[in-house]
Amino acid sequence: MSRRPLLHRLDPASVIVFRALQLGDMLCAVPALRALRTALPQAHITLVGLPWAQQFADRFKAYVDEFIAFPGHPLLPEQPVRHEELTGFYTGLCQRRFDLALQLHGSGEVSNDIVSGFGAGAMAGFCRGDAVVRERMVLSTYPETGTEPERLLLLVEQLGAGAATAEAGTQLEFPLSRQDEDELAASGVARGLEPGRYICIHPGARQRDKCWPPRHFAELGDRLASEFDVKVVLTGSAQEADLTAAVAQHMQQTPVDAAAPISIGAMAALMRDARLLLCNDTGVSHIAAGLKLKSVVIFSKADIARWAPLDRHTHRCIWDPGAERASVVLQHARALLSGTAPSRQRTVGMWPYW
Known part of the structure; x- marks a missing residue:
């Protein structure tokens, strides 16, 4: 006799989710968190993540309680x-006795041992090799294909939330708050910018070796500004000010350099009113997907089939590790700004790449 899905058997009142990653990776988990909340509307859902992700949890209060x-x-x-905190961290979680610990941190080689230390009544996640299905443990074989949101949704579905995953959908989100709007206004970086009359270029990435050359961004910024009568806004964190400055130095037009010590939310509020985002494969590409902002995303190292946004027509993903395809990037930026279809593409699976 087949065993009922874990969520149906447990009906957990408390769930602890482990995903200790950076911004883009966390945004890719939003559909799975949304499906989990849809399946367990009364459950207390706790997220364990990197310290910065307190702001992620605050932004997604609809899906994360703690x-x-x-x-x-x-x-x-x-x-x-932080070795001095380890004992207290694990002791405190074990004392809480969560009903279910959910490992959303990848294939499980390291993270399954971490999550098993949370002391929850049951555990679920991914693993390498054959699936493990026991009364209080379900580890599904890690999928090697599909986008990151789809892989995480598959796990939640296999635990018994099939109807919830269908209802919740695969789309990303990035809700903006009044605090984001107020911070952007106070920073002054958007002063004089008209909604729909500017494009954003984000030349940075957490890993600098993923970055397209500043002169390429500059050349495309000049071309698009001239052809579409738009202002160019250079975005980035304060730590990426050297990159935005390099782009500005190479430009003939005078861009707005918005690299400033503002929060992710304020930067997203700035991007929301843009016509287009041009960026490297980094977290802002997933912000654009959440905002439904058209984008051209340049890949050089990451698995494009895993990390490209699901809507490959609104978000054009260009594979260019040698920084040799500026004309292709320009072509698709033009197509998005003018609303025309691309003239050239190749496909991987069912989705277009360029």
């Missing part, structure tokens, strides 16, 4: 380990 900062692990590269 946030706990993860002190790190020697085999996870995202942050140094």
Whole structure:
């Protein structure tokens, strides 16, 4: 006799979710969190993540009730380990006795051991090799294909939330708050910009070796500004000011350099009213997907089939590790700004890439 899905058997009142990653990776988990909330509307859902993700949990209060900062692990590269906090972290979680611990941090080689230490009544997640299905543990074989949101949704579906995943959908979100709007206004970086009359160029990325050359961004910025009568706004964190300055230096037009010590939310509020985002494969590409902002995303290292936005017509993904395809990037930026169809594409699976 087949065993009922884990969520149906448990009907958990408390769920702890582990995903200790950076912005883009966290935004890709929103559809799975939304489906989990749809399936378990009364459950208390706690997110364990990198310390910065407190702001992620605050933004997505509809899906996350509580946030706990993860002190790190020697085999996870995202942050140094805060050894003095480890005992208290694991002891505190075990004392809470969560009904279900859900591992949304990848294929499980390291993260399954971490999540098993949370002391929950049951555990679910991905694993390498054959699936593990026991009374209090369900580990599904990690899928090697599909986008990141689809892979995470598949896990929630296999746990018994099939109807919820269909209802919740695959779309990304990036809700903006009044605080975001007020911070943007106070910063002054959007002063004089008219909605729909500017494009954003984001030349940075967390890994600098993923960045397209500043002179390429500059050349395309000049061409698009001239052809479509739009202002160019250079976005980035304060740590990326050297990149926006380099782009500005190479431009003939005078852009707005909006690299400033403003929050992710304020930067997203600035992007919301743009006509287009041109960027590297980094977290802002997923913000654009959440805002439904047209974008051209340049890939050089990451798995494009996994990390490209689902809507490949609104978000054009260009594979250009050698920085040799500026004409293709320009072509698709023009197509998005003018509303025309692309003239050339290749396909991987069912989705267009360029």
